[in-house]
Amino acid sequence: MSIGGISQYNTWLKKLSLQFISEKDFDRIDKTSVTLKFKKGEVILKQGNQPTHVAFLQSGIVKFNFESEGDKNTILTIVSAPRILGGANLFYKDNNLFSIIAVEECEIILIDSDVLLDLMSNNGKFAVVLYQIASDMFKKSIFNFISLANKQKEGRIADIILYLSENVYHNAEFNLALTRKELAEFACCSAENVIMTLSKWQTEKIITMTGKQFAIKNMEKLKQISRVG
Amino acid sequence: MSIGGISQYNTWLKKLSLQFISEKDFDRIDKTSVTLKFKKGEVILKQGNQPTHVAFLQSGIVKFNFESEGDKNTILTIVSAPRILGGANLFYKDNNLFSIIAVEECEIILIDSDVLLDLMSNNGKFAVVLYQIASDMFKKSIFNFISLANKQKEGRIADIILYLSENVYHNAEFNLALTRKELAEFACCSAENVIMTLSKWQTEKIITMTGKQFAIKNMEKLKQISRVG
DNA sequence: CCACCATGATTAAATTTTTAATGTTTTGGT
DNA sequence: ACCAAAACATTAAAAATTTAATCATGGTGG
Numbered sequence: 001m002s003i004g005g006i007s008q009y010n011t012w013l014k015k016l017s018l019q020f021i022s023e024k025d026f027d028r029i030d031k032t033s034v035t036l037k038f039k040k041g042e043v044i045l046k047q048g049n050q051p052t053h054v055a056f057l058q059s060g061i062v063k064f065n066f067e068s069e070g071d072k073n074t075i076l077t078i079v080s081a082p083r084i085l086g087g088a089n090l091f092y093k094d095n096n097l098f099s100i101i102a103v104e105e106c107e108i109i110l111i112d113s114d115v116l117l118d119l120m121s122n123n124g125k126f127a128v129v130l131y132q133i134a135s136d137m138f139k140k141s142i143f144n145f146i147s148l149a150n151k152q153k154e155g156r157i158a159d160i161i162l163y164l165s166e167n168v169y170h171n172a173e174f175n176l177a178l179t180r181k182e183l184a185e186f187a188c189c190s191a192e193n194v195i196m197t198l199s200k201w202q203t204e205k206i207i208t209m210t211g212k213q214f215a216i217k218n219m220e221k222l223k224q225i226s227r228v229g
Numbered sequence: 230m231s232i233g234g235i236s237q238y239n240t241w242l243k244k245l246s247l248q249f250i251s252e253k254d255f256d257r258i259d260k261t262s263v264t265l266k267f268k269k270g271e272v273i274l275k276q277g278n279q280p281t282h283v284a285f286l287q288s289g290i291v292k293f294n295f296e297s298e299g300d301k302n303t304i305l306t307i308v309s310a311p312r313i314l315g316g317a318n319l320f321y322k323d324n325n326l327f328s329i330i331a332v333e334e335c336e337i338i339l340i341d342s343d344v345l346l347d348l349m350s351n352n353g354k355f356a357v358v359l360y361q362i363a364s365d366m367f368k369k370s371i372f373n374f375i376s377l378a379n380k381q382k383e384g385r386i387a388d389i390i391l392y393l394s395e396n397v398y399h400n401a402e403f404n405l406a407l408t409r410k411e412l413a414e415f416a417c418c419s420a421e422n423v424i425m426t427l428s429k430w431q432t433e434k435i436i437t438m439t440g441k442q443f444a445i446k447n448m449e450k451l452k453q454i455s456r457v458g
Numbered sequence: 459c460c461a462c463c464a465t466g467a468t469t470a471a472a473t474t475t476t477t478a479a480t481g482t483t484t485t486g487g488t
Numbered sequence: 489a490c491c492a493a494a495a496c497a498t499t500a501a502a503a504a505t506t507t508a509a510t511c512a513t514g515g516t517g518g
Contacts, residue, residue: 066375069456074378076371097371120357127356128349134360138367142305142326145374146295149303149417152504180466188378190506195467227298381474408495419476424497440484 012082020126055085060106075186155229241311249355289335304415380458387455
C-alpha cells in the first residue's frame, strides 16, 4: 500500500482540474491527498461510514455494493478508471449509502472533501464540470433502474453484459473479474438464472466463455434480447 | 395557462438564489423565465425532447414517467412542490430521459438552461448548492432502486405508500391523486397486485381507503412490512 | 499433498407474479 | 342526469423466478 501525492501521476484528474483551476489551487488538492492500493475484495469506502474524502479511481475496477439485512448484496453499478467515486453523496454530511469495493487491484486517490468543496465554491466552472460528471453517473443509474423495472431475467442479464463490455472493458472480449454470484447481484436475479442463461447463450453461440475469458460473438442478437426484454 | 416572470411570486427559488447571487443576476433568470399552469395528465417535459429549460415546480405534484416500447410506463419517482425538476440531465445536450407529467394541477416556472448555467459558472457557491440538490434527488432514486431490487411486491408497495406519505403529502392521511394503475407503475408490479395488497391491508386495519381518501392507520406495521420486504 | 471451500453447473419443487377473463363501481363529459 | 369510459375488484390459470438439493472442479492453506 503506497502513500503519496497525486502529482507523481499525470492523471486524468490533474488534466481536468487544470482546465479550471490554477496550479497553485491544484497543489492544495495534491498536498492533502493520499494514494492507496487496494487488492481484489478490499473495501475502499464503507457503507454507513462518515464520508470525509472523495475518491478518485486512478486504475482498476470497483463495484458499488449495497448490503441489506441478511447479508443480501445488490451491486448498483460497476465502474472502471479513470473515474470520480463517491459523487452520489459528495459533500453530504450523510453517511455513505453503499460500499465501494475493489473488483480487481485498484489505485485510489483520496481527496479531502473540504478542500475540493472550497475550490468548487470559488470556481463555478469547476463546480459545473463536476456537477456534469455526477449527472452522467446519475443518468447511468436511471438506465439500470429502468432495465430492472421493465425487463425480465434475460433482458437484464443481456443489459449487464452489454454494460460491462461497453462501459467497463471497452471491448467485446474481456477477462471477467466477477463471479456468477456477483453478476446475479448486479442483474438482480439468482445465480442459477445467470448460470443457466449464460450456458444457453453459449450453446446458441451468442457468447463464449472459457474460465474467466468472456467474448460476445453475436452482438446483434444480444442487443435484440436486451430490447425485447 | 398564465405567462409571466417569477418575481410575482415570493418563491422558494428566489429565496434560495438570493443567498448566492445578486438581485441583478436573479433578474436575468426572472426575465428569461415563463410561468405555466398544467392540468392533471398534461406533459410538462417530454421524453426524447431536447432540453432547453430547467423546470421549477412551484406548486402541485408531478410524476417522472419513463415510457418503453409497447406503451409500458414506469414511474421513476413522484415529487411535490417546491422542487427543481430536470436535474438529472440538467445542462446536458442529451435528450430528456423521461417525461415529467402533472399528477394534479401544477404551476411550473421554466428557466432558460443557458442563463442558469452561466450564473452557476460565475458563482461556485450557487453551483455547489444546486449540485447538492441534484445529489439529494439522486440519493432518493438509489433508495427506489434498492427497494425494487431487494424486496418483493408487498415490501415495494409498502415503500411507495410510505414514500408518498413522507415525501409527497407529508401526512399519514392524504387525498391520493394516483390511480391503482399508476401505483403499480411506481411499485413495478401489476395493478392486480396493488389492488389485492391494499385490500388485504384494509381488512388488516393497516390502512383505510374511501374513494381517493387514504390513511395509514398502523404505521409501525407498514414499516415492518417494508423492512421484511 | 490432501482436504476443504468457493465457484460453477444442473435439476425439480415451491413460490411469486403476471395474464386473462369477468363483473362492479366510479368518473367525466354532454 | 345519463351514458360511456375508465377505474376498481376478484378469481383462476399460466408463466416466471427462486429455493433447495446435489454434484463436479479447481485453487488454497494446513
